[in-house]
Amino acid sequence: MLVSQLVEEFMSLAIKTGGWMEMDRLYLKNRLLGIIEEPSFDALPVQEVKITTGDVLTDLVEVLGEAKGIVGEELKTLEMRLAEILTPPPSVVNAIFAQRYEKDPIDATHYFYDINQANHFVMPPHKTELLAETDFGTWRFAPVHREARLADAALRSYYPVCLYCMENEGYEGHRFYPSRQIQRMIRMNLLGETWNYQFEPHSNLKEGCIFTSEHHDSMPTGQRVLEQLLALADIFPHYFIGAEGGKFDAEGSDMVHGRYVGGYEASALKNAKSIATAKLPLFSTVTAELLAWPVSTLRLSSSNGKQLVQAAHYIMASWDNRQTDVSLTIGSDQSISRLPMVMRKIEEVYHLDIFFVDLSKIMINPLDLMALMGNQEIDYSETTLSAEELIAKYQQELQDLDGFNNQVSEALAFLSAL
């Protein structure tokens, strides 16, 4: 392929994802000439160029970098400037998303994900992922995105306050803050509040995303969490929606930005088998099953979303009361405790999985929901264990966190006493 052909391909991609129209093609070409600082494309080599990745942005950056001798930071800047051409302004993304959503929510999220992949806001998933057959179905292990994790955990700044804040959209970044020029967010109304839907740059899941409040507010509490999970499952019926668990600082300056995670579910949890059922006399439309999973997990199912929320809230309040550690109760030390949960909607039936973990044993805040779902990230470089040993070690770690000491009878006794 010639450089000029690659440029044409890039412009076609820009027209597809960037909100441009066919009429803009010449204009885009001239913008590109400006970015690469050439009077015309004739100055570039006319011989065949090797296309290696099939990803237009990567290929064009590589070819231009080589032809013009650009390397390092300068090459990164070139990539960012090209990526911006593939990224429409927030108003355009939101308008097209809304238009598509009207007809088909799946098509709308695909559209948004395509932009985020084309402009490289979302990093390609790891190819070295390890799928492991376990007693609990197929589990996924992926190398840890260590840099991303560190940044996520530690990053607090004056502006934007954190990586989840709305003010990131289009922010250029600086030495101490990552570039967010090509980040876009979809606005939505979540039970009367403005929330945003955005992709997670380092997720190992297809369309792995985050839902964040427009304000840098702490996590919602109590029944509100359940109501929001339910509403999100209605808005994105093809995604799982998860709430991380742990102890959250409700007041301090270091508060965690309220958020949920979601995406296409690629975990064995969804297909986990039932090992026992329980009756909930107060909530006749809700079925309750304990799942075969390394940590005690209760699945509540109902086509009546309102009653599902009430049942889950009742169960979690009872569980909170059962804990002898008073520091875990709301208000005692300005912290809020919450069990991790996953909501999904399958053919008009809501399913809510609640993980009964002993929160007093959780040192890291918040508890990694992906790990609980069986999508563990492993630092392969630091382990000499075999896949089987890794799985055993990891599942043991989950068992050690169990809120019912791995006793099904204890869990059933709790449920029957409700």
Ligand SMILES: [Zn+2]
């Ligand atoms: Zn924030």
